[in-house]
Each structure stands twice: as structure tokens, then as C-alpha cells.
Amino acid sequence: MAMLEHPILLAMLIPLVGGLLILITGNRPNLREAVTLVTATTLFWNVFGIYQAWQAGTALELSLFDTVTGIPIAFKVEPLGMLFALIASFLWIVTSLYAIGYMRGHHEKNQTRFYFFFAVAIASVMGLTFSGNLLTLFIFYEVLTLSTFPLVTHAGTDAARKGGRTYLGILLGTSIAFFLLALIATWAISGTLDFTAGGILPEGIPAPLVALLYGLFLFGVGKAALMPFHRWLPAAMVAPTPVSALLHAVAVVKAGVFSVLKITVYIFGIESLQSGQASQWMLYVAGATVLLASLIAMTKDNLKARLAYSTVSQLAYIVMGAALAHQLGIIGGAMHIATHAFGKITLFFAAGAIMVASHKTEISQMRGLGRAMPFTFGAMLIGCLSIIGLPPMGGTWSKWYLVMATVDTEQWIMLGILLVSSLLNIAYLLPIPVRAFYGGTTSSNPSTGIKEAPVFCLIAMGISASGCLLLFFYPQPLYELVSALFPG
Amino acid sequence: MSAPSTAITLANLATHYPALQIVLPLVTAPLVVLLRGTRLVWLIAFAVTLACLGIAVDLYAQVLQQGEISYAMGGWAPPVGIEYRVDRFNGLMLILICAIAAVVLPFARTSVEKEVADNRLSLFWAAWLLCFTGLLGIVITGDAFNVFVFLEVSSLSTYALIACARDRRALTSAFQYLIMGTIGATFILIGIGLLYMLTGTLNMADLAERLPAVTQARTLNAAFGFIVVGCSLKLALFPLHLWMPNAYAFAPSAVTAFIAATATKVSIYVMLRFFYTVFGAEFSFGSMPLGEVLMTLSIIAMFSGSLVAIYERNVKRMLAYSSVAQIGYITLGISLATTSGLAAGMLHLINHAMIKAGLFMAMGAVVYRLGSCRLDQLSGLGKQMPWTMAAFVAGGLSLIGVPLTTGFVSKWHLASAGFGAGLPLVPVAILASSLLAVIYVWKVIETAYLRAPLENATPVKEAPISLLIPMWIMVAANFGFGIQGTVIWQAVQQAAVQLTGGV
Numbered sequence: 005m006a007m008l009e010h011p012i013l014l015a016m017l018i019p020l021v022g023g024l025l026i027l028i029t030g031n032r033p034n035l036r037e038a039v040t041l042v043t044a045t046t047l048f049w050n051v052f053g054i055y056q057a058w059q060a061g062t063a064l065e066l067s068l069f070d071t072v073t074g075i076p077i078a079f080k081v082e083p084l085g086m087l088f089a090l091i092a093s094f095l096w097i098v099t100s101l102y103a104i105g106y107m108r109g110h111h112e113k114n115q116t117r118f119y120f121f122f123a124v125a126i127a128s129v130m131g132l133t134f135s136g137n138l139l140t141l142f143i144f145y146e147v148l149t150l151s152t153f154p155l156v157t158h159a160g161t162d163a164a165r166k167g168g169r170t171y172l173g174i175l176l177g178t179s180i181a182f183f184l185l186a187l188i189a190t191w192a193i194s195g196t197l198d199f200t201a202g203g204i205l206p207e208g209i210p211a212p213l214v215a216l217l218y219g220l221f222l223f224g225v226g227k228a229a230l231m232p233f234h235r236w237l238p239a240a241m242v243a244p245t246p247v248s249a250l251l252h253a254v255a256v257v258k259a260g261v262f263s264v265l266k267i268t269v270y271i272f273g274i275e276s277l278q279s280g281q282a283s284q285w286m287l288y289v290a291g292a293t294v295l296l297a298s299l300i301a302m303t304k305d306n307l308k309a310r311l312a313y314s315t316v317s318q319l320a321y322i323v324m325g326a327a328l329a330h331q332l333g334i335i336g337g338a339m340h341i342a343t344h345a346f347g348k349i350t351l352f353f354a355a356g357a358i359m360v361a362s363h364k365t366e367i368s369q370m371r372g373l374g375r376a377m378p379f380t381f382g383a384m385l386i387g388c389l390s391i392i393g394l395p396p397m398g399g400t401w402s403k404w405y406l407v408m409a410t411v412d413t414e415q416w417i418m419l420g421i422l423l424v425s426s427l428l429n430i431a432y433l434l435p436i437p438v439r440a441f442y443g444g445t446t447s448s449n450p451s452t453g454i455k456e457a458p459v460f461c462l463i464a465m466g467i468s469a470s471g472c473l474l475l476f477f478y479p480q481p482l483y484e485l486v487s488a489l490f491p492g
Numbered sequence: 493m494s495a496p497s498t499a500i501t502l503a504n505l506a507t508h509y510p511a512l513q514i515v516l517p518l519v520t521a522p523l524v525v526l527l528r529g530t531r532l533v534w535l536i537a538f539a540v541t542l543a544c545l546g547i548a549v550d551l552y553a554q555v556l557q558q559g560e561i562s563y564a565m566g567g568w569a570p571p572v573g574i575e576y577r578v579d580r581f582n583g584l585m586l587i588l589i590c591a592i593a594a595v596v597l598p599f600a601r602t603s604v605e606k607e608v609a610d611n612r613l614s615l616f617w618a619a620w621l622l623c624f625t626g627l628l629g630i631v632i633t634g635d636a637f638n639v640f641v642f643l644e645v646s647s648l649s650t651y652a653l654i655a656c657a658r659d660r661r662a663l664t665s666a667f668q669y670l671i672m673g674t675i676g677a678t679f680i681l682i683g684i685g686l687l688y689m690l691t692g693t694l695n696m697a698d699l700a701e702r703l704p705a706v707t708q709a710r711t712l713n714a715a716f717g718f719i720v721v722g723c724s725l726k727l728a729l730f731p732l733h734l735w736m737p738n739a740y741a742f743a744p745s746a747v748t749a750f751i752a753a754t755a756t757k758v759s760i761y762v763m764l765r766f767f768y769t770v771f772g773a774e775f776s777f778g779s780m781p782l783g784e785v786l787m788t789l790s791i792i793a794m795f796s797g798s799l800v801a802i803y804e805r806n807v808k809r810m811l812a813y814s815s816v817a818q819i820g821y822i823t824l825g826i827s828l829a830t831t832s833g834l835a836a837g838m839l840h841l842i843n844h845a846m847i848k849a850g851l852f853m854a855m856g857a858v859v860y861r862l863g864s865c866r867l868d869q870l871s872g873l874g875k876q877m878p879w880t881m882a883a884f885v886a887g888g889l890s891l892i893g894v895p896l897t898t899g900f901v902s903k904w905h906l907a908s909a910g911f912g913a914g915l916p917l918v919p920v921a922i923l924a925s926s927l928l929a930v931i932y933v934w935k936v937i938e939t940a941y942l943r944a945p946l947e948n949a950t951p952v953k954e955a956p957i958s959l960l961i962p963m964w965i966m967v968a969a970n971f972g973f974g975i976q977g978t979v980i981w982q983a984v985q986q987a988a989v990q991l992t993g994g995v
Contacts, residue, residue, distance in 0.1 A: 071896070071977045072904050143895035150894065157942055165942045172934065177927050180893070185923050188904065192911035 015130040023123035030116035044097040080136035089133040103246035105460030109360040124151040138197040170239035183224025203273025214282040227260025245356025253348035261322040268326040277329035287327040293320035298428035336405030343398040346471040350387030357457030374440030383465040385437040390472040398475025510563035510576040521621040545590035552583035571695035577634030580987040599962035600746030607744040622649035654743040665738035672735035679722030686715035727759035730793030740812035745856025753849035777829040786827035793820030798928035835988035836905040843898035850887040850966030857955035872945030888933035901977035
């Protein structure tokens, strides 16, 4: 079976095999966690191998059988997917470390099921990142939704059931009603769904139709959490924190904006979008989401809820980058996938660590907690700065390119939105670590007896926070990877 | 046209396959009543079903190689004698019926022991075989009156099968079905009678030749109307579907799985046969406003069936209403009056048979253990019957139309056909109504997995392996043909081309 050794196929098989091994070793937690870590490391090593081969100029492609006549399940390595695969597979290692500390510290039940579905979710993310046509992407997009449902409803409580309903209802609903519709319409119009540089839509399609199609795609990709289809993300916060961290700050939500970028670049083509102004109306939707989500985030006292709305807002940055239909916007959006991933995962790690160590979930209870948990809140500060986009954090670069794109395309309103939103970010993120360090503890909130989080959690936070710093000082590989999208 | 030798020898056995397809189960039915002993009876029924499946596959292979098969029953050449005719479409239908029967029979053996009184068992198997015979007969025959005869054979035995259940409500449901089914069959008979009056022939091919010359348009229109309404009743097209939910809900589970996957599908076959082979597409869709009427009713069926399913508390009834909606998808494809629409309808006909057979078997296993399939009683069943509920989830995903399942392939081709026919609202309706399927399927999944068992409920064990294996064969088929989605599609595409142009 020579084909099974194809690295792209391996990227999906490794987590799946790992998942099965997790089920088999379920009775022995230490062995099971070792399997998770080994699987995650093997996967990253494999993805990194793909990266090196791709850098060396090897064209990696794979076409399997047709599932619908004329459209094979096909995979192809290209810059956006490469970037996303690297981030997701690397952060899986970090999250696995973190999950060990968290799940044990929090005495979660059904941990085997948890790790199993986690592995399946990662496998579908890998399939999604390397997909070579829109149908393949759609298939893995749906598998990702379904495989994360048991993770979201992990607790099995009434709240989990309610959250799960919103999660599945919105994600599956938008994907069937809008995404699939747009997909079949595109197939009917252009007769192909291959990701092709410059887009696949034939010329001469009326601009309103293109605009409608673009809107269907962007709303249909519910994982991108554009308002008004964003409610699933706060709802998904009932999941254990490692799920919120990797899936709902990185893998699942980024799968959404990744799809948006891919559709923009390879299905519509930025030149034709730009000339037809077809993405203009979605630009306003994205801009509104950026602002409104930030405003809602300010009202949330629950830390995870605030982070969720912050994610909604930050995802809309990336959608805005796509809808600007400009090279710099795409580059900024793609870089934001990376920088936001490291920043937000750090924040979620910190939120989970606080919950495990002190059982506190509300921001107002965290005054003065920084002195008991200096490392956790230190990492959180780094994460906040990166999300806001202040030097010396990686978030600076992606926001810089997005701003440049609004200037180049003369979208002054969008420029204004980006600037205002950065101020809002400061207002709702920065006070959390600052008050933890400098605010006095209130008598109703004694922080005595609270110790730092489990060591596995601290290691994970250390790695992701360093990533934020590293991305500021060494953005070159990231930039080169993304700008390979636009040769010349 | 020379008739084949009437004497059946081992050497010319294969040429008599069309007759054996029907005769074999037909003669086994009385044999079963005479034999009584339950175990042997089942074995014979199963052996006959497998033989029929083999014959069906061989017939289809013959069609693929040599084109249409025409067989003169008893050596009387058509149009005087009864002709059996196999083409690509009914070749597939024969395989479908036999395959479903072959998978459901082992399931039935176990489940029926609980749901049917012991002293009725041999009668039950006889009725089953007669039903099977009738369905095969409707499909294989090339004679319009013979269609009616076999329709009655299958319908009467189905009423008996439903009434076999221990649940007393099955009797009223069977009676309800009997009344509605008889009206439907009578309408078809009147239609066929009018056609005979006009042309003096009952052979379908002959009818097709003579009908264009018919000048009394009004009688012809009446015949068409009667046949359409009759078939619509039998296939449970909205608003003529009211017999179905109770019949499905109270019949023994195995019967539900079998007839839900085959009986309504065969009625759709009859309708298509009349539309395309007898009346001709030109007349059916051109002179008659069939496309418009069928499309409107289909879309109402898709939404109303799914909406009712959402509020249904009995899962078997829920699935029955879902069938109303799914049949709407099939007839919607047909109503587009294009070859790709027809092919998409046929595709969903086959796929939906696989989906519903799997789902009804899963519910059958639940009934086997719980004695009921009320939604609230399913609480916590995900832990107690993990394999059964996993099969339901898998089948449910296919019903919703998630990628990598047959349901997805169906929806894809139906929606594409809608765009192809220049009706962009058709795909919108198809996908919007799929959302309703998400709701009712997920209600069951949520209850089974995320609700604690009822306090007074006694814990149950997983269903026996003899129920699980058939169920999972159907689930595997759903995913196998969903992943390799081109296999059935190419077959139905060729069938559609033959049906629209080849005749």
C-alpha cells in the first residue's frame, strides 16, 4: 500500500490511528496520555516534513476516488493550508500537555472519549487544510463539526446540552443552507471546484450574483462566526477548557476563516472580486462584527465568555482581510491566523489554569490573584498584548498588514474600525491581568491557599506565550510562507 | 418473435430467470404454510430470498450485456401473452428489493419472535413471501393489468403482515391502510381499464405504440389522471400519505423496515413506468401539467412531513413522517422532467431505501428491548445500547445528508439537477428542508446520549447480535455508497437515459 505512505494521507491517518490506540489504552491513563503526546508529536513531525518537501519545491498532490461524479476527493499543498497545518499540529502538542494537567486537575470524567474525539477532530482539520478542491474542504468541514460535538457536550449537563444544540444547529445549519447551496451553485456555474489561482468563476457573471454567492459562502462558513451567526462560539464555551483553547481559539474557528481565505483566493480570485466590488457588502458585515463583538466582550464578566467574544471579533479581522480583496489583506489575514492562534490559546490556557487552581471563572473574582499565580497571569499579559497588537508581540505584524491593506484600498471606514477596535481590545483585555497583579484582594475573595496551576499547564502556557514573542522577532518565515501565495 | 421453449431444463435455466424471479417465492409461500416448523420455514424463506437476489443480479448483468430482456410468460408471445421485461431501471429495482429483503430477513427472524404470536408465525412468513413476490412482480412485468394483479398481491399480504403484530392498534392501522390502498389500486385499475378501452391492449410496449394515435383525448386524460392519483396514494405523496404513519408505527418492526424500503419505492416505479414507457414524457409532462403539480406537492411534502416529524413523540412515526418528506425529494427530482432530475430521483429512491431500512431496524432493536419507541423512553439509551444507537446516529447522518453518506450524494444530485433545470429555488428548498431533518434526528440523538435514564426505567441490554449485524450492514452500505458515490449514480443515470430516450 504505497499510497498509504503519502505524507498528506499520513497527516490524517496518524491522528486516527492515535485515536484508536487511545480507545485501546483507555484503562491506563498514563499510557493513554503518552499515546496522545506521541501521536501529536509524530503528526507535527510529519507535517513539518511536508513543509520541508514543499519548500524544496516538491509538488505534493493526491487525488483519490470521486465521491460525486466529476469531483474527486483531492489534496494539494499550498501556502495557506501549509501554514494552518503547521499551527494546528504544533499547538496540538502544546494542548495535549495542557490537557493532561487540566483534565486531571479538574477531575473530568470520560477522559478516554475526550482524547479520542480530540484526535478525530485533529484528523479532520488535517484533511481540511490540505484539501485540493472545495468539496473535499466541505466534507472535512462537516466531519469537524460532528466530531467536536461530543467534546462540546462533554459535561453532559443541561447547560452542555443547550450549548451543544446551539453549536450544532448553527454550524450544521449554515453549512447546509448556505455553504452547500453556494457550493452546488458554483459547480453548476463553473463546472469545477478545484482550488485554482485566480479563481474559477467564468467571466461575465453579473456582479450582484457574485456578491450574493460570496455572501452565501461567508455566512455559510459558520465557523468564521460572522454576525449574526456567531452565537455558537460563546455556546461552545461549556466545553472543557482544552477544547475551548485548541478548537475554539485555533482549530475550528481558524478552519472557518481559513476556508474564507481559500474561497476568496482560489474560487473568486482577488482581482475579479476587487474589480466587481462584489465583496464590499461583506466588508461591512465583517466591520460590524469586529466592533459589535468587542462591545459585547466588554459586558462579559465570565472570562471564557469574554474571550469567546474577543475571538468573534478577531475572526472578523481575518474575514475583513479577505473581503478587502487585496494582497496585503490576504497576507495580513493569513498571518493573523497564526498570531491570533498563539495569543488566544495562551489566554484560554490561563483561563483554564485559573479555574483548576482557584475555581474562579468570573473576572471580578480575580483581583489580586496575580500574586498567587504570577506565572499564569504573566502569560496572560503576553497573550493580551499580542491580541491587542502591541509590540513586542506577534500580533503587531498581522494587524499592520491589515491596516496597510485598508489604506491601499482606501477603505477609510474599515481603517477607522480597526483603530477603534484596537482601543476596545485594550479596554476589555488589559485590565484582567493588570488588576490581578495590582488590585487589592477583597475580603470576600481571599486568595490565600491558592497555588499555581498544575505544572503541565504551566509548561503549555510557557510555550504558547514564547510563541507570541517569537513571532514578533522572527516573523520572516511566516511572512515568506504566506507571501508565496502571490508569486511575483 | 419466437417464444422460448416452455420446458425448463437445467441447460436453459438462465433464460427462464425472469419467470423464476416470481415463481420461486410464489410457490414457496404455500409450502411454508404446510411446513409449520418455524426454524425450517425461516431457512427456506431465506434461501429463496438469496436465490432471488442471485437471479436479480444475473438479470441485471444480462441487461448490461445484451440490452433489454423480454420474456414471454408460458410461451405466449406478447402482446397476447403476458410479457416480463427487464431493462436497466427495473433491473436495479429487482436488486434493490431482493437485497433489502435479504438483509432484513435475518433481522426479522429474531424480532418477529417477540412481536408476532407463535401460532401465526408460519402464516406470517407466507405473507412475507407473498408480499415479496408481489413487489418483484410489479417491477418485472411488462403488462399493465399484471401490474394491478401483483399490486393487489403485495398490498393484501402487507395488510396481513401489519395486522400480525401483537399490538392491537396494528389492526386499525392495517384497516386504514386497506381502505386507502384499495382505493389507490382501484384508481389504477380504472386507469388501466380506460387505456384498454382506447387501445384494446394491455401490453405496455404495445400501449406505448398505440396511444399516440388515440384521438379521444378526454378519455386518455382521465386514464392518466386515475393512474397518477392511484399511484400517488400508494406511494404516499402528500396529501395522500395519511395511511402511512400508523401503518409504519404499529407494524412489526421488521415489516416496517422492509415495506418502508420497498413498497412505496415500487409504487414510484409504477408511476415512472406509466409516465415514460406507456404515456411517454411528451404527453405526461408536455400535454399534462404534471411537472408543476408534482413539484408543488413535493415541496409541500418536504416541509410538512419534516415539520410533523419534529413534533412526533413516537420515533417510528417520526421516521414515517420523515419518509413523507423524503418521498417528496424523489418526486421533486422526477417533477423536473429532465434526465438528470429523473436520475437524481431514482438515486434518492435507492438511497432512501437504504437509509430507512437501517433506521427502522435500529428502532426495531430498541422496540425489541424496550417494547416501545417513545422518545422519552430513549433517555440514556446511548450508554445501554451503544451499537444500536450508534447505528441510528449513522443512519440519521445519512438522512440529514452529511458528506460521505448516500444522503449527501442524493441531495447533491437533486440540487444540481435543480440548477440544471434553471430553477434555483429547488436547491434552496431541498437544503432548507434538510435543516428540519437535522432537528428531528438530533432530538433522538440528544435524548439517547445526553439525558439521564428515566427514574422508573429498568436498564436494558444491548440488542442481540442477530439484530445488530443486519442493521450495520445497512449502515455500511450507507457509507460505502456514500463514499463511492459514483457507483449507483452511473447506474441510475444510464437507467434514466434508457427510460427517457431508449424506449
